[in-house]
Amino acid sequence: xxxxxEDLSAIFLTLQLASVTTVLLLLIATPxxxxxxxxxxxxxxxxxxxxxxxxxxxxxxxxxxxLIALGPLGPIGRFTQWAGWGSLAFSFSGLVLGSMIYSLxxxxxxxxxxxxxxxxxPMEVAATxxxxxxxxxxxxxxxxxxxxxxxxxxxxxxxxxxEFGVVLMIGGNIPDKTRVVSTQIYGHVEAMEYxxxxxxxxxxxxxxxxxxxxxxxxxxxxxxxxx
Amino acid sequence: xxxxxxxxxxxxxxxHLKVDLxxxxxxxxxxxxxxxxxxTTLLRCVAGLETQARGRVQVGLDVWQDDSLGVSLPTAQxxxxxxxxxxxxxxHLDVAANLSYGLKRSHARNQQMVLDEAIxxxxxxxxxxxxxxxxxxxERQRVAIARALATQPKLLLLDEPLASLxxxxxxxxxPWLEKLRDELKIPMLYVTHAADEVxxxxxxxxxxxxxQVRAVxxxxxxxxxxxxxxxxxxxxxxxxxxxxxxxxxxWHLAQVRISKASSGVAGEGNPTHISIWVRNSGLQIGQxxxxxxxxxxxxxxxxxxxxxxxQNHLPCVVESVHAESHPSQVLLRLRCGELLLLxxxxxxxxxxxxxxxxxxxxxxxxSVALVK
Numbered sequence: 379x380x381x382x383x384e385d386l387s388a389i390f391l392t393l394q395l396a397s398v399t400t401v402l403l404l405l406i407a408t409p410x411x412x413x414x415x416x417x418x419x420x421x422x423x424x425x426x427x428x429x430x431x432x433x434x435x436x437x438x439x440x441x442x443x444x445l446i447a448l449g450p451l452g453p454i455g456r457f458t459q460w461a462g463w464g465s466l467a468f469s470f471s472g473l474v475l476g477s478m479i480y481s482l483x484x485x486x487x488x489x490x491x492x493x494x495x496x497x498x499x500p501m502e503v504a505a506t507x508x509x510x511x512x513x514x515x516x517x518x519x520x521x522x523x524x525x526x527x528x529x530x531x532x533x534x535x536x537x538x539x540x541e542f543g544v545v546l547m548i549g550g551n552i553p554d555k556t557r558v559v560s561t562q563i564y565g566h567v568e569a570m571e572y573x574x575x576x577x578x579x580x581x582x583x584x585x586x587x588x589x590x591x592x593x594x595x596x597x598x599x600x601x602x603x604x605x
Numbered sequence: 606x607x608x609x610x611x612x613x614x615x616x617x618x619x620x621h622l623k624v625d626l627x628x629x630x631x632x633x634x635x636x637x638x639x640x641x642x643x644x645t646t647l648l649r650c651v652a653g654l655e656t657q658a659r660g661r662v663q664v665g666l667d668v669w670q671d672d673s674l675g676v677s678l679p680t681a682q683x684x685x686x687x688x689x690x691x692x693x694x695x696x697h698l699d700v701a702a703n704l705s706y707g708l709k710r711s712h713a714r715n716q717q718m719v720l721d722e723a724i725x726x727x728x729x730x731x732x733x734x735x736x737x738x739x740x741x742x743x744e745r746q747r748v749a750i751a752r753a754l755a756t757q758p759k760l761l762l763l764d765e766p767l768a769s770l771x772x773x774x775x776x777x778x779x780p781w782l783e784k785l786r787d788e789l790k791i792p793m794l795y796v797t798h799a800a801d802e803v804x805x806x807x808x809x810x811x812x813x814x815x816x817q818v819r820a821v822x823x824x825x826x827x828x829x830x831x832x833x834x835x836x837x838x839x840x841x842x843x844x845x846x847x848x849x850x851x852x853x854x855x856w857h858l859a860q861v862r863i864s865k866a867s868s869g870v871a872g873e874g875n876p877t878h879i880s881i882w883v884r885n886s887g888l889q890i891g892q893x894x895x896x897x898x899x900x901x902x903x904x905x906x907x908x909x910x911x912x913x914x915x916q917n918h919l920p921c922v923v924e925s926v927h928a929e930s931h932p933s934q935v936l937l938r939l940r941c942g943e944l945l946l947l948x949x950x951x952x953x954x955x956x957x958x959x960x961x962x963x964x965x966x967x968x969x970x971x972s973v974a975l976v977k
Contacts, residue, residue: 499693502654505680506687507707508756517706521697 381577387554388562388578395470395558396538399477403485403534404527406478411489412519416498430483437480441547444476448548468550473558476544484533492526493519528596536589540582609634609760609792613650613660622646622658622816630665632808633786633793635824643816644796645690648762651794652687653680664760664792684711686753686791688763692745694737694752701733704752711756723751726788727781743774747781754789761785761793767802782806783977804828804844804897804976829938829945841936842899843946844976849892850880858916859885861894863944879942882916883973895977900936902972903948907958909967917970921946923960939968946970 381389414426432440447454448467454475455465466472500522504514520527542560549556551565559578566575608630615622622643628634636644650658653670662670667684670677686707694703704720713719724730727747732740740748746766753761766782767775779802786793786806795806803810807824812835820827820835828835829843850862863879883896909918921941929936935955939946946968950960960966 499689499691500695502680503687503689503693503695504706505654506652506685507752508681508710509706510679510681513710518695518697522695524697 392558400534407485415493437543441544477538481534481537485530488529492523610663615658634809635807636811638813642813684759686758686761690765692749707756713757723754727751840899845896859888897974900947900949923964
């Protein structure tokens, strides 16, 4: 098995995409998850459903709407053009945006679970020890929810690495810009380059297995340290 | 006015908390009542953890909440210490970091000294570098108390701190609580539904039921009040404070002189000092003690009995007579000088002796429990 420069470029781009997506996603998912775990608002159910939508929607549907929105006549496209960034469709930034939406439930759900499992007590204790809410959030809630963050990061990363439909719809499979491992494999298969496809597909298989294995270790350690 | 004033109102779908309390800003005020009577909710309101509660909270000269003035400090700005039923230590920090969490955020001076005092007072110096899941339940609770003390609170709130411990652990930690009461000047509100904690720790007793305060006052007075026979543990009974005056070494008995009984009028200027003999289990002369005399252990004679094994005979006056739930019994309140006792006797016996309010008689005390 040997990898071509195009394969390596696709792998590099995939890792880059997954890393950027994961970091940005955790920043966005944390407040959403905190809100979902604590609110008693009537908006909770619709927002939770909206966040979970990418789980059930065919990626092509998501990709289609994103393409429309990012295009020159779509709301996001108009904004990015007005701001002088051009169109995000068929660009790396567009892929990041699409991946974030696509992987959102995989980041939010573990965090919601972690915050709910923690309950309100640690924050109350922190308040009686003179910590204001923001202080308590960073010094108590986040450290206590660390296994949730680890899981959210790994799931988001792995899920982004494995996406295909959305990437194909809004990325356009442009070498070095938007061609990731999954679309590269597709390309190899289309071109009957089975040996190449085997190499990449095998690497993905091993990667996914390792991620799941590590996740189950993290999970087990968490249940052991829980009181 | 150096006192704690709590006027609080909190409506919930299932119950309504409404209290108006003035408590002394010293000693332990025990809040006692059945489950669901609103004890914990009251404590949470004082701490500002129940944001829906309306009213007024004043501790000493500091107003923490007064909704008529639109003032309500968030919990983090109320100088209080809170000990939850489960120790609720932060699992991601070791014992030392738990202790310093609040300390760092309080504006206390001499922080190291305050911390060292709290550690010494609760005897947890050995535990500082342990993880919170490596120490026992009793130790966790002591760390939680020290953590609260380290912030130098003006009021310490304890929500059933012993309820999650088994009885042996409980016996381990009760002396630490007594030490806190005796050595610190911090007033405490202490929620419990355990009788032994009431008779051992309370200076002031607040009895709650269904979100309302049913009785409040010095513990000896509230427990001797036959208008509200308060079953604490097995039975109603009087709580008596005194100190050891004499020891009978031959018979292993100690004589306790009643120093502070129920308040109220000192019985018709009667200067006689009341004393009671109790079993001596290592008592020292001068030691302060608390005794509990259950109503069922007190009987009455019209003249001082001569040939009896009962050691404690006290001259008394019948202050009130109350019907009991079973018609064969009556509950009497007796004043023996400064001391108030409750006696449950058969209604026929009371009738035969012609007992009524004002009757002079002798109370015979069959059994006395030393609670402290």
